[in-house]
Amino acid sequence: MASANSFRLSALLLAGGQGRRLGGQDKGLMPWRGKPVAAHLTGILKPLADQVLISCNRNHAVYQQWADQVILDDEPDFPGPLAGILAGLRVCSGTHLLVIPCDMPQVDSNLLEMLIDQASHGPGEVCLLRSGEQWQPLITVIPKVLLPALQTAWNEGQRSPLRWLLGQSHSTLEMPADDARFSNANLPADWTTHG
Numbered sequence: 552m553a554s555a556n557s558f559r560l561s562a563l564l565l566a567g568g569q570g571r572r573l574g575g576q577d578k579g580l581m582p583w584r585g586k587p588v589a590a591h592l593t594g595i596l597k598p599l600a601d602q603v604l605i606s607c608n609r610n611h612a613v614y615q616q617w618a619d620q621v622i623l624d625d626e627p628d629f630p631g632p633l634a635g636i637l638a639g640l641r642v643c644s645g646t647h648l649l650v651i652p653c654d655m656p657q658v659d660s661n662l663l664e665m666l667i668d669q670a671s672h673g674p675g676e677v678c679l680l681r682s683g684e685q686w687q688p689l690i691t692v693i694p695k696v697l698l699p700a701l702q703t704a705w706n707e708g709q710r711s712p713l714r715w716l717l718g719q720s721h722s723t724l725e726m727p728a729d730d731a732r733f734s735n736a737n738l739p740a741d742w743t744t745h746g
Contacts, residue, residue, distance in 0.1 A: 558671045561645035562600035564592055565635045565689060566653040567608045567624060577610055579653040588656045593617040595660050596651070599667060602644045606635030632689055633712045637705055640698040646674070652689040657732045666692055669724050677721040683728020688713035690733075 566579030566589055579589040589605060594617075596603050605618040614621050622642055624634040632652070639648055647670060651658055670678035670692035678692040689712060693701075697719060709715050726733075 558647060558674060559645035560600045560647050560649055560667060560692075561602040561604060561639075561643040562596040562649040562651070563604045563606060563636070563639035563643075564589060564596065564618075564651060564653055565606050565632050566614065567606045567632070567635045577607075579605070579607060580610060580613065583656045587613075588653055589614060590617050591656060592651060592653060592658065595658070595663065596649070599660065599663055600645070600649060604639050604642065606639055631710055633701075633705065633710055633715065636693070636712060637698075637701055640693065640695055640701060643695050646695055648693045648695060650689060650691050650693065654735050655690070655733060657734055658690065659732060662690075662726075662732055666690065666724050669722055673722045675720065677716050677719045678724065679716055679721050680724045680726065682726045682730050682733045685728065685733070686713055686717075687733055688716055691716060 564579070566577070580587045582588070583591050593603050593605065602619050603617070604620050604622055605614045606622050606624070607614045608624055611621050611623070620642060622638045624638060636650055639650065649663065649667060651663070666678055666680060675694055675696065677694070677697070680687040680690045700719070701715065704715050
């Protein structure tokens with residue numbers, strides 16, 4: 552959904568974590584409403600973006616079926632979500648990168664459309680999301696022009712997505728604190744209800 556020639560969107564699903572609280576299971580492949588959560592979430596992303604990327608560190612061939620491109624972290628041992636965002640910005644074909652995590656399976660297109668709309672009005676800014684007082688740094692839209700700044704921060708040891716994002720010029724989409732779409736599915740019980 553490119554709203555103008557000056558705003559072209561790529562999307563990135565972060566699925567590169569270790570899944571420690573799931574006993575090492577690949578979180579992106581956990582079942583959600585009858586299919587792997589990565590299939591569910593990329594199904595939401597595809598109508599919104601010209602390019603869909605998945606950041607993963609295992610099961611690459613499985614993830615490839617749902618993405619235009621699968622990307623890997625530069626460093627071994629699961630370096631964290633900021634590494635996935637950095638890798639995504641490097642191959643992003645759009646002017647902006649929409650990022651979502653695989654452990655928030657209740658994220659929907661309505662929420663993402665609101666975020667994209669806000670991002671398209673401040674094209675040089677990061678668009679952040681906050682539910683009540685809680686930042687949601689892994690649901691964001693990042694201009695590709697910030698790639699050099701992120702690379703520099705990474706080289707200097709920055710590993711926190713929120714700290715880096717708040718250090719950039721940004722706008723914020725405010726949502727209610729009790730919005731269920733921001734529920735994290737990190738434990739086995741979080742998946743069995745809907746899986």
